[in-house]
Amino acid sequence: MPCLDVIAQDMRMVDAVISRRLASGVPLVGQVSRHIIAAGGKRLRPSLLLLTCGALGYRGERRFNLAAVVEFIHTATLLHDDVVDGSALRRGNATANETFGNPASVLVGDFLYSRAFQMMVEASDMRIMQVLADATNVIAEGEVLQLMNMHNAELDEAGYLAVVRSKTAKLFEASARVGAILAGASPELEAACAQYGQALGTAFQVIDDVLDYAGDAEVMGKSLGDDLREGKNTLPLIAAMQRGTPAQKAVIQSALETGSTDLLDQVIDIVTTTGALEFSRHAAAQEARRAIAFAQALAPGPYTNCLLSLAEQLLDRDI
Numbered sequence: 001m002p003c004l005d006v007i008a009q010d011m012r013m014v015d016a017v018i019s020r021r022l023a024s025g026v027p028l029v030g031q032v033s034r035h036i037i038a039a040g041g042k043r044l045r046p047s048l049l050l051l052t053c054g055a056l057g058y059r060g061e062r063r064f065n066l067a068a069v070v071e072f073i074h075t076a077t078l079l080h081d082d083v084v085d086g087s088a089l090r091r092g093n094a095t096a097n098e099t100f101g102n103p104a105s106v107l108v109g110d111f112l113y114s115r116a117f118q119m120m121v122e123a124s125d126m127r128i129m130q131v132l133a134d135a136t137n138v139i140a141e142g143e144v145l146q147l148m149n150m151h152n153a154e155l156d157e158a159g160y161l162a163v164v165r166s167k168t169a170k171l172f173e174a175s176a177r178v179g180a181i182l183a184g185a186s187p188e189l190e191a192a193c194a195q196y197g198q199a200l201g202t203a204f205q206v207i208d209d210v211l212d213y214a215g216d217a218e219v220m221g222k223s224l225g226d227d228l229r230e231g232k233n234t235l236p237l238i239a240a241m242q243r244g245t246p247a248q249k250a251v252i253q254s255a256l257e258t259g260s261t262d263l264l265d266q267v268i269d270i271v272t273t274t275g276a277l278e279f280s281r282h283a284a285a286q287e288a289r290r291a292i293a294f295a296q297a298l299a300p301g302p303y304t305n306c307l308l309s310l311a312e313q314l315l316d317r318d319i
Helices: 001-020 025-039 044-055 062-085 094-100 102-122 125-148 157-182 188-216 237-244 246-258 264-273 276-295 302-313
Strands: none
Touching: 001 044, 001 062, 001 125, 001 302, 025 044, 025 062, 025 094, 025 102, 025 264, 044 062, 044 157, 044 188, 044 302, 062 094, 062 102, 062 125, 094 102, 094 276, 102 125, 102 157, 157 188, 157 237, 188 237, 188 276, 188 302, 237 246, 237 264, 237 276, 276 302
């Protein structure tokens, strides 16, 4: 994402904070933490915080620590997610649970959560602490909600969106909101930034779910059909069951309830021929346009342009 060059120097400062705050007297903590952080990723959540600060004119050093906080919270959720999902690959690399085992992954995830909360306290801002603490709690609720709906073929679009807005979009929302709080933005601008983050995070997740049936496994760094194997009923499947014949719905229902990828080729054919992929892409595009509308409340400039560009890329994301 070339537009992120505008925060390249800021992100190097965040990386320095991350490296410093991963220090622990327990060697395994650092090994597991560095394994997942070094695996890469787009660092979208800390980027949103930095871009929002930039768009609103805040240049204080507190932004580096708080950007590291949101990355730690996100990384902790990934460690726990991979254990719950039994994932062996993330971004094309072996997951931490595959390399170090489930107990180490869960416990180091706990370390990252607690380190994030130590750093929040250091920020000495009750409002920021409240936003990030509430977000962490909502994310945990979203994880449990998703777990409750595993292998549930009756999940509808509203239920799916409730999981997405809690599990994924909430940290996007909180990252943008914290940037606005740091900048001392008006309540109206703060709300616009938060809504931008929520819409962007929702679009990002919907497209990610589409790519589980229409993406390139090598590009994505995970196997096609992972969501099906884990019993996750996502928007492409929900739309396909609504639009397909009773026989097609039965195929998807069986695949979801058993978690078997034996029917993956049939499922991919069904989500394609019923127009479910196009429906899901359209839903993501609506959220991306919503994000664009909220970003336009910010003053023009390179940081705002990047926020707009991030949303625009989701209108036709293929990777």
